[in-house]
Amino acid sequence: MAARLVFLGRLEELAGSGGADFALDAPLDWTALVARLSDEYSPELADLISSDRVKVALNGALVADKQGIMLSNGDEIAFLPPVSGG
């Protein structure tokens, strides 16, 4: 079982890649997800992702309240830092 992580903008640099598969034993809530990102990537990345400036899309749809996210097998979660214009 796995979900897909997508890192945009500067988060890609911090994560070391634009996307990665993420093993899941069971659905993960937001707090557990941030904790695992902190362990498997870095506390800095986890802090940024937790901040209000970083938005989240789950399966291509923007999430209004990321605290309420439950990440399940087959999901794609994208972390979106502030956009920097065209």
Place this chain on the structure above:
Amino acid sequence: MSDVRLLAAPFDPAEELRAFTAAHIVAGGIVSFLGQVREGGGVEALELKHYDPLTLPAMQDLAVRVRDRWVLDGLLVIHRSGVMAVGEPIVLVAAAARHRRDAFAAADFAMDHLKSESWFWKREKVAGEWRWIEPRAQDFEDIGRW
């Protein structure tokens, strides 16, 4: 109808504008804006990254908002993604209208919203090193005008 495109390869703005103009012969005026990778500051290249599920749908939503707000005969929005060299076009917006003020305002509104709200992340290459560009306060001030 609006023509909204997200392109991964270079485009020819003159040819796009020629085709758009020819397709909107009833419009008395066409206002266009072209954004290109500017030379200066040692910039060697610019890269725009996008996120497929969000970027083009949001551009299409923006086109609908523009069409709701102004009376237009046509609207063209072309935006590049990927790596661009100095002098390459990044974005082309053109609005065709019976009356010029609608065309000016629609193109201006579309550009301000593309710059501040669209799902692009930008980095530039200076002296062989890529660095991410942070959002500019000016872009938010521009959008506050509307």
